[in-house]
Amino acid sequence: xxxxxxxxxxxxxxxxxxxxxxxxxxxxxxxxxxxxxxxxxxxxxxxxxxxxxxxxxxxxxxxxxxxxxxxxxxxxxxxxxxxxxxxxxxxxxxxxxxxxxxxxxxxxxxxxxxxxxxxxxxxxxxxxxxxxxxxxxxxxxxxxxxxxxxxxxxxxxxxxxxxxxxxxxxxxxxxxxxxxxxxxxxxxxxxxxxxxxxxxxxxxxxxxxxxxxxxxxxxxxxxxxxxx
Amino acid sequence: xxxxxxxxxxxxxxxxxxxxxxxxxxxxxxxxxxxxxxxxxxxxxxxxxxxxxxxxxxxxxxxxxxxxxxxxxxxxxxxxxxxxxxxxxxxxxxxxxxxxxxxxxxxxxxxxxxxxxxxxxxxxxxxxxxxxxxxxxxxxxxxxxxxxxxxxxxxxxxxxxxxxxxxxxxxxxxxxxxxxxxxxxxxxxxxxxxxxxxxxxxxxxxxxxxxxxxxxxxxxxxxxxxxxxxxxxxxxxxxxxxxxxxxxxxxxxxxxxxxxxxxxxxxxxxxxxxxxxxxxxxxxxxxxxxxxxxxxxxxxxxxxxxxxxxxxxxxxxxxxxxxxxxxxxxxxxxxxxxxxxxxxxxxxxxxxxxxxxxxxxxxxxxxxxxxxxxxxxxxxxxxxxxxxxxxxxxxxxxxxxxxxxxxxxxxxxxxxxxxxxxxxxxxxxxxxxxxxxxxxxxxxxxxxxxxxxxxxxxxxxxxxxxxxxxxxxxxxxxxxxxxxxxxxxxxxxxxxxxxxxxxxxxxxxxxxxxxxxxxxxxxxxxxxxxxxxxxx
Numbered sequence: 216x217x218x219x220x221x222x223x224x225x226x227x228x229x230x231x232x233x234x235x236x237x238x239x240x241x242x243x244x245x246x247x248x249x250x251x252x253x254x255x256x257x258x259x260x261x262x263x264x265x266x267x268x269x270x271x272x273x274x275x276x277x278x279x280x281x282x283x284x285x286x287x288x289x290x291x292x293x294x295x296x297x298x299x300x301x302x303x304x305x306x307x308x309x310x311x312x313x314x315x316x317x318x319x320x321x322x323x324x325x326x327x328x329x330x331x332x333x334x335x336x337x338x339x340x341x342x343x344x345x346x347x348x349x350x351x352x353x354x355x356x357x358x359x360x361x362x363x364x365x366x367x368x369x370x371x372x373x374x375x376x377x378x379x380x381x382x383x384x385x386x387x388x389x390x391x392x393x394x395x396x397x398x399x400x401x402x403x404x405x406x407x408x409x410x411x412x413x414x415x416x417x418x419x420x421x422x423x424x425x426x427x428x429x430x431x432x433x434x435x436x437x438x439x440x441x442x443x
Numbered sequence: 444x445x446x447x448x449x450x451x452x453x454x455x456x457x458x459x460x461x462x463x464x465x466x467x468x469x470x471x472x473x474x475x476x477x478x479x480x481x482x483x484x485x486x487x488x489x490x491x492x493x494x495x496x497x498x499x500x501x502x503x504x505x506x507x508x509x510x511x512x513x514x515x516x517x518x519x520x521x522x523x524x525x526x527x528x529x530x531x532x533x534x535x536x537x538x539x540x541x542x543x544x545x546x547x548x549x550x551x552x553x554x555x556x557x558x559x560x561x562x563x564x565x566x567x568x569x570x571x572x573x574x575x576x577x578x579x580x581x582x583x584x585x586x587x588x589x590x591x592x593x594x595x596x597x598x599x600x601x602x603x604x605x606x607x608x609x610x611x612x613x614x615x616x617x618x619x620x621x622x623x624x625x626x627x628x629x630x631x632x633x634x635x636x637x638x639x640x641x642x643x644x645x646x647x648x649x650x651x652x653x654x655x656x657x658x659x660x661x662x663x664x665x666x667x668x669x670x671x672x673x674x675x676x677x678x679x680x681x682x683x684x685x686x687x688x689x690x691x692x693x694x695x696x697x698x699x700x701x702x703x704x705x706x707x708x709x710x711x712x713x714x715x716x717x718x719x720x721x722x723x724x725x726x727x728x729x730x731x732x733x734x735x736x737x738x739x740x741x742x743x744x745x746x747x748x749x750x751x752x753x754x755x756x757x758x759x760x761x762x763x764x765x766x767x768x769x770x771x772x773x774x775x776x777x778x779x780x781x782x783x784x785x786x787x788x789x790x791x792x793x794x795x796x797x798x799x800x801x802x803x804x805x806x807x808x809x810x811x812x813x814x815x816x817x818x819x820x821x822x823x824x825x826x827x828x829x830x831x832x833x834x835x836x837x838x839x840x841x842x843x844x845x846x847x848x849x850x851x852x853x854x855x856x857x858x859x860x861x862x863x864x865x866x867x868x869x870x871x872x873x874x875x876x877x878x879x880x881x882x883x884x885x886x887x888x889x890x891x892x893x894x895x896x897x898x899x900x901x902x903x904x905x906x907x908x909x910x911x912x913x914x915x916x917x918x919x920x921x922x923x924x925x926x927x928x929x930x931x932x933x934x935x936x937x938x939x940x941x942x943x944x945x946x947x948x949x950x951x952x953x954x955x956x957x958x959x960x961x962x963x964x965x966x967x968x969x970x971x972x973x974x975x976x977x978x979x
Contacts, residue, residue: 218962232962235970243957250954275959396956399947405939406950413951425956426947432961434469437972443461 218274218430219305222281222333227305240275240282243396243427250424251394258367260392263427264376264385266408270400271429273301276375283371284336291328291337291369295358295388296377297348300341306332313342314361318351324364337369353384358391379412386419394424401431458936465942466935467928477927478920485919489912490579491586493559495623497908498630500638501899502618504533533618533895536648537609537641543600545640550633552599559587559625587625607637617898627904634901645895655881662874669867676860683849688857692850699843706836712768713829720822723815730812737804739794750790755810757782762814766821 220236221227228236251259263276273296280292294302294314303310308329312322322342332338345351352358362372376388376395389395395416399409409426416423433440458466467474536542547555561580608621622637624630647656685691761779769776941947944955960970 218959228962231964231967235960235962235967239957239959246954246956250956271959278959397953399941401958401961402940402942404941406941406946407939409941409947410950413953423953425954426951427956428941428944428947428958430961431958431970432963432966433969433973434465437969439464439468440461440973443464 218271219277220281222306222336236278237282240278243279243425244282247394247396247424258369258372259394260362260372260374261424262374262376262389262392262395263398264389264395264412265378265398265400266404266412267380268299268378270378270398270404272378272398273375275396275398275427275429276373277302277305280336280338280371280373281333283373284334287335288371289337289369290335290371290373291339291365293339293361293365293372293374294341295352295374295384296382297341297344297352297384298377298382300344302338302375303340306338308332308338308340310340311342313340315342315345315351317342317361317364318357319345324361328365339365348382349384353387358384358388362391379415380408386415389416389419389421392421395421396424397426398429399426400429403430458932462935463932466931466938470927470931470934473931474924474927477930478923481919481921481923481926482916483919484923485916488919489910489915490582492910492912492915493583493587493625494561494907495625495909496627496630496904496906497621497623498627498634498901498904499619499621499899500634500897500901502533502537502620502638502641503896503898504616504618505894505896533645534609534611536645536895537618537620538607539644540600542637542641542644543603543607544596545644546633546637547596547599547603549636549640552594552596554629555599555602555633556594557625557629558589560584561625603633618895622901623908631901631903638897638901642895642897655878655885658874658878658881662871662878665867665871665874669864669871672860672864672867676857676864679853679857679860683853685850688850688854688861692847692854695843695847695850699840699847702836702840702843706833706840709829709833709836713826713833715770716768716822716826716829720819720826723819723822727812727815727819730809730815732809732812733806734809735804736807737802739802744793744796746793747790750786750793754783754786754790757786758810758814762817765818768825 217226217228217232218236219227220233221229227233247261251261261279263272263279265272273294277292280290283290292302294300297315300310300313302308303313306329312327314327316322317324317327324339327339327342329338329340365372374388374392376382376385379385397409397412397416413423435443561583603622606623608619608623610619610621612619620634620638620641622630622634624633643656680686680688757779761776761783764773764775764779765771771777941950944958947953947955958970960966
């Protein structure tokens with residue numbers, strides 16, 4: 216996955232790519248500060264969610280977490296996508312123990328949480344995929360217990376939420392966060408899908424702070440686009 | 444609640460110029476592909492399309508007594524029938540199916556639908572241009588060289604209708620006709636046949652020329668039959684070795700009759716000669732070669748020797764007549780005998796005169812005996828001649844009878860052939876009279892009817908009329924381009940994916956917090972530029 220900027224020798228986007236990602240994440244942070252009503256309280260939970268798998272919610276969440284970690288803000292990146300875990304591999308961390316192991320009681324939260332895994336960023340990987348993801352994370356307040364146990368050390372808790380179209384446990388996760396950002400992949404996500412996701416947020420009572428348009432590319436050279 | 448877009452940007456189904464340009468740039472490879480496809484298709488059509496040559500000819504239409512014609516089916520709106528120029532009639536004839544069909548029958552459907560087989564000119568050289576042309580011609584022969592398996596008249600008619608153009612300017616009375624073909628000579632040939640047939644058809648419709656043509660056709664047919672009948676008769680006469688059947692037959696019959704008469708005469712003469720010969724022989728047997736003559740010799744009576752000399756002369760003549768075959772009852776014979784009797788009586792009288800006579804007895808050759816003997820010799824001679832003459836006459840008569848019989852046997856067949864010949868000759872004479880009358884009528888009619896004269900004979904097109912290969916290729920490219928653009932616009936119209944920030948802003952009032960570019964060089968460069976320009 217090269218859409219996550221390189222950190223501590225981990226393979227990732229470098230050079231202009233990394234710079235561009237950083238700039239955009241900085242813009243995101245700047246605009247998000249204006250959107251967050253709870254900005255200034257002890258801990259802010261921000262979820263990055265997409266409509267379909269592969270639209271880039273994980274990479275945007277990771278880049279945002281890396282950015283905040285680079286700003287010397289205590290940030291924890293929680294990989295809630297138990298169905299398709301990928302963060303541990305990217306950052307070169309052991310896949311388990313993770314959330315799955317914590318939820319099934321085979322590991323403690325301090326065992327699952329990788330402290331300072333990437334430039335001041337704590338990472339809680341998904342762990343081994345459980346047999347029943349929804350039962351593990353969606354029911355009986357699993358996510359609430361997880362977030363509570365993670366404690367209040369982190370100033371920001373960034374949650375990588377599984378796609379809405381695929382994972383019903385997303386609803387439980389989104390109810391537990393302060394702000395949600397919808398990640399839309401340019402040239403792939405349909406307008407109806409994006410609109411339906413926003414309606415789902417509304418139905419769940421989740422505040423959507425904004426949208427990140429990911430993997431944008433430009434068909435027309437800028438000078439022509441300017442003429443148009 | 445999802446916040447609605449405060450500023451809806453029009454109907455989603457309407458494509459803005461910006462969206463269209465974006466869609467075209469996005470689908471540039473499809474556009475390239477369809478353009479190339481158009482280029483290939485256009486090139487194929489341009490290369491495979493046969494050359495076409497157009498031969499042009501002109502008719503001069505001269506109206507007759509009427510300058511206009513009334514079309515009962517067209518109205519000017521106020522109830523009065525519409526009046527059209529008479530040239531419309533000529534144009535209708537030129538476009539009529541009958542004329543086209545006649546042209547096809549004259550040229551042949553196979554020629555009209557002749558396959559296209561271009562050949563490289565012998566003086567084309569051996570350069571690259573000649574090689575390219577040769578390749579193109581080979582391709583065209585491969586595509587068009589087979590032609591239709593069976594060239595039917597209806598197919599040829601359809602083809603000719605498509606290739607024929609008739610134009611009638613309103614400002615003058617000149618009708619232009621043009622025929623297009625793959626080969627210049629063929630175009631000229633077709634148009635020549637077409638113009639001739641059109642002119643003939645026009646005359647048929649408007650003049651007595653039709654009856655003239657029919658009579659001429661019938662006359663031609665009768666003439667052909669007459670020639671055949673004459674040929675049959677000549678062959679028949681040649682077969683039986685006769686020049687003039689009637690004369691030959693009469694001659695043969697006459698010869699036969701003459702020969703029969705001669706033969707009968709010869710046989711009668713022969714019989715007569717035989718009878719005479721027998722009589723003479725009998726008579727000769729009864730005659731003594733010498734006779735004892737006791738006579739009183741006159742001492743001096745000069746009349747007696749004179750009479751005796753006359754008797755001897757007449758007796759010699761009589762023998763000669765008899766030898767000539769005269770019969771005893773012939774006048775010459777009887778006259779000679781009477782003369783002899785008279786002379787003898789006179790001689791007896793002279794003898795009776797006893798004027799100084801003396802009686803004298805002596806032996807003298809019998810004159811009768813000698814004459815009879817001479818007669819027998821002569822009759823025997825003529826008998827030999829007559830006996831030799833009869834077999835020749837009999838043979839000749841037999842041959843002449845055979846000849847006459849043969850001619851009589853062939854006479855019915857000859858009569859049949861001669862009757863046919865006479866009948867056809869009479870028919871031809873009748874048609875000739877009819878033709879003369881029809882021509883006279885036509886001459887009178889031509890002063891009153893319109894005419895369609897050939898002003899310009901079909902020309903031989905020296906340069907090809909088409910195809911405009913560059914235009915076809917250009918058309919293919921433009922067509923492919925437009926097809927690609929159309930496909931892209933359709934795709935853009937039906938596309939519902941989020942492509943720009945504006946799409947999201949159209950969709951919802953929720954802010955777009957960030958736009959993360961795709962991490963390829965072009966996108967990163969454009970992203971930077973767009974970020975700069977978005978602030979301008």
